[in-house]
Amino acid sequence: MSRVLETFLDLARISSPTGREAVVAAYAAEALTAAGFDVRFDDTMAVTGSDSGNLIATLPGTLPGGVLAFSAHMDCVQPCEGVEPVVADGVVRSAGETVLGGDDKVGVAAIIEAARRLAEEGGEHRSLKVLLTVSEEDGLLGAKALSSEDASAGLCLVLDADGPVGGIVTAAPSHHTFKAVFSGRAAHAGVEPEKGVSAIRMAASAVQRMDLGRLDPQTTANVGTIAGGSATNVVAPECTLTGECRSLDRAMAEKVRDAMDAAMREAAAEHGGSVSVEWTLAYVGFSVPDGAPAVRAVESACVSIGVTPRCYATGGGSDANVFASHGTPTLVLGSGMTDVHSTDESLAVVELERLADLLVAMARTAGE
Incomplete structure (x- = not known):
């Protein structure tokens, strides 16, 4: 069994739901310190609600090209407690009714393995920074709480995309979310419904007015939840709607946001009620041209370890957006x-090993 696999299995067995990353953080801190990194934690627990700060580790290097950062997040989505990883036919799965936790302990394990190999092999490498964040699965809270100085690097590689090693996400969307509360007037639905104003009807009318789903190759919109009312015989005085829109084109994301907002306000007014809409910019998109030096560097490193690189855009967000x-x-x-x-x-398992190989190759290559 390879060392990086053993590390991953150790990490997978540690319960680390969002907000409870301290044990994983301690494991990573010990390993990185042993590999020669200077390790510290930032003071963001009051902001993120986690039992740990973000881990920031640095190691000076001699190759030019600025600081190269490797990043992963330490939390996992539920159910992720009591994970029992099982290895069979070269694949790791969970033995029980839990997630495996590869998202994102595969990234943490690969970073630790790369650090160990660089320490053992010696030789030149770039100046390195490791950013292990908390509470990524709860709105990228850890990354958002990082200081600009801690988040800075000549190039940051976030190890958090699914699919085989060699995939390079060069663009991700801007993402807006909303919570809308429609207000009407309660009345007995059987005795005097005409005295009521249905908030559920307003919300339904708003949804009907919206263009939802995939709007174009870069843009999507969705209504995720609707909740309201108290009983079948009561005209609902309140209804809450939540949803989102996102696009690789930030201007388009804002255009769709405005259209969804207008649909909700028009529906409320048409049916004699009101609505309070709270929009949140979850994160801003990014785009790196395929021929950029950063992309070329990763492509070259992929080729050096026998992996075919492929660039693509994603509809999801990650710490990379921050x-x-x-x-x-x-x-x-x-x-x-x-x-x-x-x-x-x-x-x-072979993908985990390739990911560690790729990080070592990147660390050994001077940046432009």
């Missing part, structure tokens, strides 16, 4: 995970 918003050139790398956020999650 790092990019600080002005840090950022890419997300395919890390071998499949069926993430489900109990069918799995990880091919």
Whole structure:
């Protein structure tokens, strides 16, 4: 059994739901310290609600090209407590009714293995930074709480995309979410319904007015929840709607946001009620041209370890969106995970090993 696999299995067995990352953080801190990194934690627990700060580790290097950062998050989606990883036919799965936790312990394990190899082998490498964040699965809270200085690097590689090693996410969307509360007037639905104003009817009318689903190759919109009313014989005085829109084109994301907002306000007014809409910018998108130096560097490193690189855009967000918003050139790398956020999650051992190889190759290559 390879060392990086043993590390991953150790991490998978540690329960680390969002907000309870301290044990994983301690494991990673010990390993990185032993590999020669200077390790510290930031003071963001009051902001994130986690039992740990974000881990920031640095190691000076001699190769030019600025600081190269490797990043992963330490929390997992539920159910992720009491994970029993099982290895069979070169694939790791969970033995029980839990996720495996490859998202994102595969990234943490690969970073630790790369650090160990660099320490053991000696030789030149770039100056390195490791960013292990908390509470990623709860709105990227850990990354958002990082200081600009901690988030800065010449290039940041976020190890948090599913699919085989060699995948390079060069673009991700801007993402807006909303919570809307429609207000009407209660009345007895059987005796005097005409005296009532149905908030559920307003919400339904708003949804009907919206253009939802895939709007174009870069843009999507969705209504995720609707809740309201108290009984079948009461005209509902309140109804809450939640949803989102996102696009690789930030202007388009804002255009769709405005259209959804207008649909809700028009529906409320038409049916004699009101609505309070709260919009949140979850994260800003990023885009790196395929021919950019950062992309070329990762492509070259992929080829050097026998992996075919492939660039693509994603409709999902990650800590990379936050790092990019600080002005840090950022890419997300395919890390071998499949069926993430489900109990069918799995990880091919060879992909885990390739990911560690790729990080070492990147560390050994001077940046432009």
